[in-house]
Amino acid sequence: MTYLLAKVGAWTLGRLKEMGRMFNFILYAFYICITSPGHPRHILKQISFIGAKSSLVVVLTACFTGMVLALQGYYTLAKFGSEGMLGVAVSLSLIRELGPVLTALMVTGRAGSAIAAEIGIMRISEQIDALETMALEPFKYLVAPKLIASIFVLPLLCAIFDVVGIWGGYLVGVELLGVNPGAYFGEMENSVQWKDIYSGLVKSGCFGVIIAWICCYRGYYTGHGAEGVSRATTTAVVTSSVLILVWDYFITSVLT
Amino acid sequence: MKNGKLNAIVGLFVLVGIICLAYLSIRLGRLELFDGEHYTIRADFDSVAGLKEGATVEIAGVQVGHVDRITLGPQNARARVYLALRREVRLQEDTIASVRTRGIIGDKVIVLKPGGSERLLGAGGAIRETEGAVDLEELISKYVHGQVE
Numbered sequence: 001m002t003y004l005l006a007k008v009g010a011w012t013l014g015r016l017k018e019m020g021r022m023f024n025f026i027l028y029a030f031y032i033c034i035t036s037p038g039h040p041r042h043i044l045k046q047i048s049f050i051g052a053k054s055s056l057v058v059v060l061t062a063c064f065t066g067m068v069l070a071l072q073g074y075y076t077l078a079k080f081g082s083e084g085m086l087g088v089a090v091s092l093s094l095i096r097e098l099g100p101v102l103t104a105l106m107v108t109g110r111a112g113s114a115i116a117a118e119i120g121i122m123r124i125s126e127q128i129d130a131l132e133t134m135a136l137e138p139f140k141y142l143v144a145p146k147l148i149a150s151i152f153v154l155p156l157l158c159a160i161f162d163v164v165g166i167w168g169g170y171l172v173g174v175e176l177l178g179v180n181p182g183a184y185f186g187e188m189e190n191s192v193q194w195k196d197i198y199s200g201l202v203k204s205g206c207f208g209v210i211i212a213w214i215c216c217y218r219g220y221y222t223g224h225g226a227e228g229v230s231r232a233t234t235t236a237v238v239t240s241s242v243l244i245l246v247w248d249y250f251i252t253s254v255l256t
Numbered sequence: 257m258k259n260g261k262l263n264a265i266v267g268l269f270v271l272v273g274i275i276c277l278a279y280l281s282i283r284l285g286r287l288e289l290f291d292g293e294h295y296t297i298r299a300d301f302d303s304v305a306g307l308k309e310g311a312t313v314e315i316a317g318v319q320v321g322h323v324d325r326i327t328l329g330p331q332n333a334r335a336r337v338y339l340a341l342r343r344e345v346r347l348q349e350d351t352i353a354s355v356r357t358r359g360i361i362g363d364k365v366i367v368l369k370p371g372g373s374e375r376l377l378g379a380g381g382a383i384r385e386t387e388g389a390v391d392l393e394e395l396i397s398k399y400v401h402g403q404v405e
Contacts, residue, residue, distance in 0.1 A: 048262055048265050048269070091284065095280070095284075155273075155277070156269070156270065156276075157273065159280055160273055188284060189283065189284055
């Protein structure tokens, strides 16, 4: 009996300790970002890696998401004879939800895993220890540029996603299914508010923090050997994807 | 050389991102950075049920502005709506403003019918003649109880 209690207690303490360590990690990372954000070149490199090189996959996802939204939305709206609202349906679901979330998930899959693996391998090949021995702050070189870059890059990717998605919806809705193009854009302009766009951008900024945070953290405290890195990469992607979806709910309920 | 290529890639990406952002906010969000093109007038309605801030204001089907703000009027009895209209649109003093629905379940819009008065409404002026939103339920219940004229 006591043994069981001790087990539960140890497990809880372990989780709490981990959460505390994660929290300290992000606080310290922000502190480093503000005090010594590192060379602009490092940040530029990360923007290119996390942002520019993810844009192809984001554009592809966006295009097909917009197209399938238009297709599904059309048949539902046609039942009520309000095909003219197709633009509203596509643009609002893209701008409010799908844009930020899908962009973040794609970036997690593409760049997040790479971040975790990169930092993890530096850890097991003792490069991080080498930096520390030389009294160089590893956060300044490894974490801060990634954090800054992903906060900056995610809203931009999200904006690209929204625009491409809306045009993908246009392609299917107007060109294939024959919705009036004036209605598609006109209704959209009437219904989309600046608040919708703003909340989408705030969301994707938050997702940027989550991606950089979780992936850097998992890599930084990786286990031993190749197996440790592989586990760190997997957990990084899984944890940040789940956190993105959970956080999305809370942020939506606060912002609206 | 490699340095220049990196800069170019990042520059292109940021440029495309910002263009998309600008497109979204200006075209769809109608973010007005310098609101010098509009002036506001107010109108009191008996009911603006269903009207939202940002709804269109039109004359003869042409969009001439949007609903800026909706509040309660004095004595909390009527709804006071502030309309932001484009500068070039001049309204006569006896203009009639009414809340209308576009289609059967469409958005609520404000329709203005220009009057014949010589005097024009300036910024901060008030439209006196208004028609509130037509409550479909009330209408049906009147019909059911046989009170409709």
